[in-house]
Amino acid sequence: MFKSILLLILISVLSSCNNKKIDFAIVVHGGAGTITKASMSNEMELAYNQKLEEAINTGYKILEKGGTSLDAVESTIKILENSELFNAGKGSVLSNEEIVEMDASIMNGNNLNAGAISGVRTIKNPISAARLVMEKSDHVFLSGIGAESFAKSKGLEIVNNEYFITQRRLNSLLNAKKRDTLNDNKFGTVGCVALDKLGNIASGTSTGGMTNKKWNRIGDVPIIGAGTYANNNTCGISSTGWGEFFIRNVVAYDISSQIEYKNLSIDIAAKNTLNKVKNLGGSGGIVGIDKYGNIVMDFNTDGMYRALKKSDGSFDIKIYR
Numbered sequence: 001m002f003k004s005i006l007l008l009i010l011i012s013v014l015s016s017c018n019n020k021k022i023d024f025a026i027v028v029h030g031g032a033g034t035i036t037k038a039s040m041s042n043e044m045e046l047a048y049n050q051k052l053e054e055a056i057n058t059g060y061k062i063l064e065k066g067g068t069s070l071d072a073v074e075s076t077i078k079i080l081e082n083s084e085l086f087n088a089g090k091g092s093v094l095s096n097e098e099i100v101e102m103d104a105s106i107m108n109g110n111n112l113n114a115g116a117i118s119g120v121r122t123i124k125n126p127i128s129a130a131r132l133v134m135e136k137s138d139h140v141f142l143s144g145i146g147a148e149s150f151a152k153s154k155g156l157e158i159v160n161n162e163y164f165i166t167q168r169r170l171n172s173l174l175n176a177k178k179r180d181t182l183n184d185n186k187f188g189t190v191g192c193v194a195l196d197k198l199g200n201i202a203s204g205t206s207t208g209g210m211t212n213k214k215w216n217r218i219g220d221v222p223i224i225g226a227g228t229y230a231n232n233n234t235c236g237i238s239s240t241g242w243g244e245f246f247i248r249n250v251v252a253y254d255i256s257s258q259i260e261y262k263n264l265s266i267d268i269a270a271k272n273t274l275n276k277v278k279n280l281g282g283s284g285g286i287v288g289i290d291k292y293g294n295i296v297m298d299f300n301t302d303g304m305y306r307a308l309k310k311s312d313g314s315f316d317i318k319i320y321r
């Protein structure tokens, strides 16, 4: 009897620790896949770590000064889009036609507003275009030339497609074409979730999609509920992985739903959803923050570029499992 009471007290203390409200927090990913220590040079590892640190610090400083989670997410993702290291913005993977076509989305957990764009070739920062769709249009999702005209009309920077193309991605495309494959198990999508001092959660995701894609293929990233989801009552999620499987499992919303309807923790909910992805043959990962500031960074691949920072002093940057 005495032991049972002690156990109950321990469980309630532990769960209240888990639900202790963090003032603000931010988490970022730079893609998941077959990323192993053995396949990474010291220089590349350092470059990834430095860029992840720059990105997370950018968003963190905005939150620290009382800025919004949306501003933190957009600014953090822009740093990664402007870096050649990740599959988003400059450095995006190439399609079968040797061009870059990008997708992005963003969501505001405070009012469930969302914006997305797909198949764009000239918008320097797709995440900013997604935000403008959310805030300055009557729509949620614009695509292709229309999305580009919209972005231009709102003053966003437009560049030639060549701006995005790097030798590294050209080599990957040539390899993929030789092997006649789409999936190289490297998903360099970038994403960010932030919780601000007012308790508002925002999520965003940006990608060049998959190497050697054809027929204007669109993945999970611009699909609200698959690549990105945010709801102040549950959590924010950003996905990275084999998009077709993330669409079929409605990954980001599936995690939020388990919190909403089953009262599960964000860790367990993410694990359940990623297991569903794996059981169908897919792979990838997610980052997320729940309404209490608990952070999850989970994946079913060898590695995922990732970083977190919280107002309680927690700070972590990791690449491998």
Ligand code: GLY
Pocket: 187, 189, 207, 208, 209, 210, 218, 219, 220, 221, 239, 240, 241, 242, 243, 244
């Ligand atoms: N997750 C990125 C894509 O499949 O396009």
